[in-house]
Amino acid sequence: MPSDPQPSRSVVTTSPIGRLELVERGGALVAIRFDASADGSPEHERGGSAVLTEAHAQLAAYFAGRLRVFDLPLRPAGTDFQRRVWDVLAEIPWGTITTYGAIAAELGLPPGASRAVGSANGANPIPVVLPCHRVVGADGTLTGYAGGLERKAQLLHLEGVATEADQDALF
Incomplete structure (x- = not known):
């Protein structure tokens, strides 16, 4: 080699x-x-x-809560499709969430392509900076995160995003 x-x-x-x-x-x-x-x-x-x-x-x-947008040279290795998904991730604003289906629609993919988006999201080699933690299931639940759902929730809390566990605690 x-x-x-x-x-x-x-x-x-x-x-x-x-x-x-x-x-x-x-x-x-x-x-x-x-x-x-x-x-x-x-x-x-x-x-x-x-x-x-x-x-x-x-x-x-x-x-520390002082930075909302990363400005770093990035070179994630992946397929063309994965890189297209990661480009969309890079545009999700701090403190907001979106769904796998919404990313699929933004990419002009057919209904049902959310699984392919989820797979690409899971292969993201630069988590946090490419904010795959900001992507949730269609019903708002935290789903799949390479670092574990506890980390995903921690990152969302850091950004001020309430998760379904927070909602459950209210009722």
Whole structure:
């Protein structure tokens, strides 16, 4: 297997939703991984870069409630369809939610394509920055999140979005 001409670099940071590994390759953020270990993955070097430093700073500001829109160079690896879905994710405003079906409709897909959108959403390699946590089921319930539904709820609460669990607690 040929070596990658652009090796990746990463840093691990702590956050209110656990340890996150930020991965950069070729001057762009390519992944955020949940439950990062301190010793890391063998496929890339540990160490900072300008992109990782900025990603860390922006994530810290987001978690502190001071940042609502990320401004980072991103290069998520995926199919053309996945990237189209992720482009829509990037446009979902802070503090709002949408549904898988609404994204399918925005992409001009036929009814029933919400499952394909959900699959692409689940494959998002840069969660939080590409806010897949802002996508919910048609009935407003929290469904599918690579980091777990508890993290999805935490992120939505951080943005001031009430979840169905909050509604249930009222009644």
